[in-house]
Amino acid sequence: xxxxxxxxxxxxxxxxxxxxxxxxxxxxxxxxxxxxxxxxxxxxxxxxxxxxxxxxxxxxxxxxxxxxxxxxxxxxxxxxxxxxxxxxxxxxxxxxxxxxxxxxxxxxxxxxxxxxxxxxxxxxxxxxxxxxxxxxxxxxxxxxxxxxxxxxxxxxxxxxxxxxxxxxxxxxxxxxxxxxxxxxxxxxxxxxxxxxxxxxxxxxxxxxxxxxxxxxxxxxxxxxxxxxxxxxxxxxxxxxxxxxxxxxxxxxxxxxxxxxxxxxxxxxxxxxxxxxxxxxxxxxxxxxxxxxxxxxxxxxxxxxxxxxxxxxxxxxxxxxxxxxxxxxxxxxxxx
Numbered sequence: 001x002x003x004x005x006x007x008x009x010x011x012x013x014x015x016x017x018x019x020x021x022x023x024x025x026x027x028x029x030x031x032x033x034x035x036x037x038x039x040x041x042x043x044x045x046x047x048x049x050x051x052x053x054x055x056x057x058x059x060x061x062x063x064x065x066x067x068x069x070x071x072x073x074x075x076x077x078x079x080x081x082x083x084x085x086x087x088x089x090x091x092x093x094x095x096x097x098x099x100x101x102x103x104x105x106x107x108x109x110x111x112x113x114x115x116x117x118x119x120x121x122x123x124x125x126x127x128x129x130x131x132x133x134x135x136x137x138x139x140x141x142x143x144x145x146x147x148x149x150x151x152x153x154x155x156x157x158x159x160x161x162x163x164x165x166x167x168x169x170x171x172x173x174x175x176x177x178x179x180x181x182x183x184x185x186x187x188x189x190x191x192x193x194x195x196x197x198x199x200x201x202x203x204x205x206x207x208x209x210x211x212x213x214x215x216x217x218x219x220x221x222x223x224x225x226x227x228x229x230x231x232x233x234x235x236x237x238x239x240x241x242x243x244x245x246x247x248x249x250x251x252x253x254x255x256x257x258x259x260x261x262x263x264x265x266x267x268x269x270x271x272x273x274x275x276x277x278x279x280x281x282x283x284x285x286x287x288x289x290x291x292x293x294x295x296x297x298x299x300x301x302x303x304x305x306x307x308x309x310x311x312x313x314x315x316x317x318x319x320x321x322x323x324x325x326x327x328x329x330x331x332x333x334x335x
Contacts, residue, residue, distance in 0.1 A: 003296065004289035007070040008272065010302065011063060012265040018059035019130070019168075019261055020254050025049040025056055027176015029096070029123025032116055034173075035180065035195055040326040041188050042116055046100065048183040051320040053100065055313050057093065062309075069298055073147055073288035074272045081141060081149025085133055085156060089126045096122035127172045128165040132156065135164030138214065138264050140274035145281050147288075160213060167210045170203035171234075171260070175253045178237065182246040185325040193241055196249070200238045207234060207256070211263060218267045226263035230256050 028049050036042040068075045079086060095118055103115035139160045142151035177196040181189050211227045219227070237252035268274075272288050275281040289295065 002285075003292055003299065004070070004285045005270075006299065007066065007289070007295055008265075008269060008285045011066050011070065012262070014059055014063035014066060015265075016258050016261045018056070018063055019172075020257050021052075021056035021059060023127075023168075023172040023257055024175040024179040024250075024254075025053045026123045026127040027173045028180060029119050029176075030127065030169075030173050031176055031180060031192075031195075032123075033120045035177070035188070035192060039112065043104075044184060044188060044324055044326055045180060046103070046119070047324055048180060050100065052313075052316055054097065055316055058309060058313070066298070066302075070290055070295060071272055071283075071285070071288045072290060074283050077143060077147055077149055077273055077283060077288075078137070081143075081151065082133055082136070082156065084153050085129055089129050089133075092122040092126045096126075124169065128169045131165035131168030132161045134168075134264060135161035135210075137273055138268050139217070140276035140282075142277055143273065143275035143281050143283065144277065147281070147283055150277075160210075163206065163210050163213070167203070167206045167260075170199060170206055171253075171257060174199045174203045174237075175250075175257065178241055178246060178249040178253050181241070182250050183323055185323045188325065189323075193244070193246070196241045197238065200234065200241065200253075204231070204234050204238070207231070207260065211260060214263065214267055219263075220266070223263045223266040226259045226266055230259035230263060233259060 028045050032042050032045050036045055064075075067078070099115045099118040099122065103112055103119070106112070133156075136156050136158070139158070141149060142155060144150045174196060177192050177199055181192040181196060184192065208231055211230060215223055215227055233252045233255040237249045237256060240246075240249035240252055270285050271282045272285060273283040275283075290298075
């Protein structure tokens with residue numbers, strides 16, 4: 001296996017980790033309106049992801065940085081062609097981080113309500129837009145012979161990509177719902193389990209349609225296995241949720257995300273960004289990659305840094321592993 005193939009796999013792993021981890025905290029952000037009935041319950045939801053949401057975004061930074069260094073041509077075409085959608089995601093992530101920190105800085109109802117609205121929308125929009133972006137990457141976009149995107153923003157809003165956006169939105173929301181059931185106690189836990197059934201069924205229908213479309217369009221035997229694993233895991237997650245096994249349900253919903261993302265990258269390889277105008281103009285792991293020397297240096301850096309990142313992030317989840325409820329809120333935070 002060539003180094004550019006290795007780095008394609010590593011980038012796929014980074015995006016998979018990002019969607020697994022950031023997926024549930026996007027989902028929890030959406031639940032601040034769908035599940036929480038009052039301000040203390042919203043505070044509980046925010047507290048379940050408060051210690052980990054910023055660490056989850058390390059995976060996005062790593063994926064973006066790795067793409068820039070390992071596949072500069074892919075990075076250039078992607079970020080120029082998808083400039084407005086990616087800018088929207090970036091703005092949402094910035095506002096979202098500010099909202100988490102500033103919501104409780106003042107006691108006024110309007111102040112807190114505005115930041116709560118910001119958390120909801122800046123969780124929902126990226127959850128949808130990531131699906132649109134990856135739908136276009138896998139399905140193919142208008143790239144010319146100079147490897148430049150020549151389409152418009154409207155071209156990115158095609159049926160396949162929009163379906164992909166609905167899949168990531170519902171799947172992340174389901175992932176967040178079972179995470180909430182896993183991390184909370186009392187009434188909010190029970191309501192989360194009930195809501196997970198409806199959201200999970202919607203995600204199952206949409207994901208099945210999207211993955212089947214992908215398989216028919218550009219799949220093979222390996223991607224078919226990933227498809228089966230994704231659908232089976234989602235069904236099993238729903239069954240575990242109904243049985244009150246929140247840990248299993250969360251693990252299985254995570255496996256659904258892992259298998260679905262793996263399927264997308266399996267159908268993409270050896271391309272990194274297919275051209276819908278001419279297959280010969282597609283960006284591939286070979287024509288979009290950096291020099292072997294650059295990839296070799298990056299590999300050694302990854303070998304050293306990756307275990308450290310995973311250890312400290314795992315430690316964070318271990319420290320904040322206990323369930324919480326409204327009774328655990330400090331008196332000045334329960335409003």
